[in-house]
Amino acid sequence: METPGNEERRPPTVPEGIPLLDEEAKLPQNERPELLIITGMSGAGRSRTAAALEDLDWYVVDNLPPRMLAALARMMTPGEGGVHRLAAVVDVRSREFFAELVSVLDQLRLQGTDYRIVFLDADDDVLVRRYESVRRPHPLQGDGRLLDGITEERQLLAHLRRRADVLIDTTDLSVHDLARKVREVVAGESDRPLRLTVVSFGFKYGLPLDADHVVDVRFLTNPYWVSELRHLTGTDEPVRDYVLGQRGATEFADRYVDALAPVLDGYIDELKPFVTIAVGCTGGKHRSVAMAEAIAQRLRDRGQSVRTLHRDLGRE
Template identity: 45%
Template sequence: MRTVLFVTGMSGAGRTSVANVLEDDGWYVADNVPVAVIAQVIEGIRTAEVDHQKIAMVLRPTGPGFADELAHLRAELADGGAQTYLLFVDASDPVLIRRFEQVRRRHPLQGSGTLSEGIAAERAMLAGVKADAQTVIDTSDLSATRLRTLVAKAFPSRTGPSLSIAVQSFGFKYGLPIDCDLVADVRFLPNPYWIPELREHNGRDAPVRDYVLGQPDALEFQRRYVELVDIVARGYEREGKGYMTIGIGCTGGKHRSVAMTEELTRRLAAETDADGAPRYEVQATHRDLGRE
């Protein structure tokens, strides 16, 4: 059964912010779709076999008939076997006025009148929609982090780990990666490059892997670095950040960093939460492996 979540509310209250949270959490999100064509859009998604059972439609009020059109559409979708939910985002008039003044944009219903008049007209038009909503979120005093938490809890979607970690090996001689949150330097370990029988191998090959990981302090580095990542990850999860990129560097990005990246990926993937479920979704990548 498909789930269709309609997101609407006052202009300036945070519809786009809610859409971003849902998209990050695995929903298929369509923004600013006219109510009259939503049923066709949903049917197109279904027949195209898009791998999304949960669909979010962000609706911008279009006129006096908006409430009736939305109610009719929800009834039509329910008759077709879909579950529908309505999320309404709101904010106080002073907050909405301040937000519009900050971005220097006109209110969609302002016309030739004042900003306050446009907000009042929209609030009157959406009174029935707000009353029908299963969830109302007032964003007047919400930080972006708090809004993300409320939306994720109200409409959970992603199963499994809430934090994705990419562990990337690289060579310092090719420059630092620009997208890393954490960077570790493993050049303190002896370089297999200077051992003739290991030079042509890389850190994914058993001889190099065993040599690198068998060095003094390599095991302690792995243990302590996983502990560090766990601490940082807790903060990321509190702040609503769903991903982390870790860079592991050596001179050329072929031996030490590759072996350590593979081992840290394995260790992080083995981390579990209080219920014994995997704590992270982890992937290893090697930026400079194969470069001369």
Template identity: 50%
Template sequence: MDTRREHHTEHQQEASLILVTGMSGAGRKETATVLEELGWYVADNLPPELITRMVELSFSSESPVERLAIVADVRSRAFVGSLTEVLGRLHDTGRRPVTLFLDADDRTLIQRFGRVRRTHPLQGDETLQAGIDREREMLRAIRQRADIVIDTSGTSVHDLRRIIEDYFTSLSDRKEHITVQSFGFKNGAPRDVDLMFDARFLPNPYWDPQLRDHSGLETAVSEFVLDRPEARGYLEAAEQLVTTALPGYRREGKHFITVAVGCTGGQHRSPAVVEALAARLRALPDLDVRTVHRDLVPFDGAEQPGEATR
């Protein structure tokens, strides 16, 4: 194996080239603006057949471009097949873009199109829902190949900005980036995770009147959840599973990994387990670990999450 080529490939994926795509109305324009402010050269709405040429020009010895972000969408009707082929050609030349896919649920997209009074680019003479359905099907293969999928449903522009900054300000450190996320199963399991754990087998602090109105980020609740043999054993097993999977993710060129932990409501057990698992992972070398508490509702007097919740 040519280890120099492999090293070059990983470096390019982490440090210099981003492909931004996703559903219309999910935040591509806002993402492009943030990346531009962070110092990326942003090329918007390039047809797939021109992407390879743009990459070649941008990374030539005469080019002043050091970091390139390409935004592509369904305004090019041959989008999916052509873009998939472009990604393959880039990989063959040693350029492995970080592919960022922006998504949102149908209800959110419909509300956003309604606010700006625009038609969907694939709507034609049909309904807005028909256009969204057509686009989602067209983008299915690209979404499956994406390194990062950000669901912007319920996310403000300011929240999206923080998320993008968190992901891309530290790209040059060449670490594995792990997001450990808590959630409540009653609100639906997150759609975009690599590993998922279920904490509902642990005793629920909700049934203790003294703990019910506190969160899993507080010491009393955390100790209630974690100070028992089954919880400690579960954390050890979860850490081992994550660390066992990491070499495989690296071989596949995947540098952004999402680990989710769920309980019933996402208030007590899963936040406690997430913070404990994240602490274990932060003790390992070459890992950038962040926590997100999707469904946590802050209680009066409770500590606040360290990251913006989606």
């Protein structure tokens, strides 16, 4: 026991004077493992919810037997390259195994595993219409009517609905509305930036098949006809200065990025996360490369996530 003037001595630190690390320091919030249990009524949008989470880089497992949840949760690892955001779709398709779900969830809590339950629901008449449109039987329908399967499932899931952390009623939601709801409510990523790729190419080799926008910079004088620049590429400073130093070159890059602003906002609204901008010249070596880099940098300056790709460099 400590007495005045005789405080308990703490182990030394190296270098001297640096405070000891808190042994119970928690991981930063953005590195803590997250586990989502996706469940709910068949036809209410579980698959679309799983797809939306996959688009947000969650690791998604569909139709998982409940007894596998604990083992799967132990595989989660924080940090770069690990599985730290896991979503498991668990529902009545697992048949007799589904009855184990409640006890498995209770066991996870006892083991200190944090999770959230996301429950998808919709009105019975909407579920009936959705099943009739795809002409598939309800997993609990058996030899009865479609509505019999829906009624039985609603009874089986009543306790899960009550303990759900997030309840999403998809009665009046389109597939795009549901994806937005998942981003906002479940994943907390409504403001996730786009992922832009600016790719240079040569028209003589054909257009990139995945291009959303095509920019033609053959209006600029070609450095190929300057003997000192012919062997260089648009990534080299002399070529870059030659291309961007021409009348109208920087103005074009500035105004093109300005014109893209409302388009990119629209892509966010329409849940199109990946956009490819193709910048072309004759051979894809000089002008397109320099302009692609200039456009990419301007987009980065506006807070966009951008990578550059020079498809045809070295092809000549």
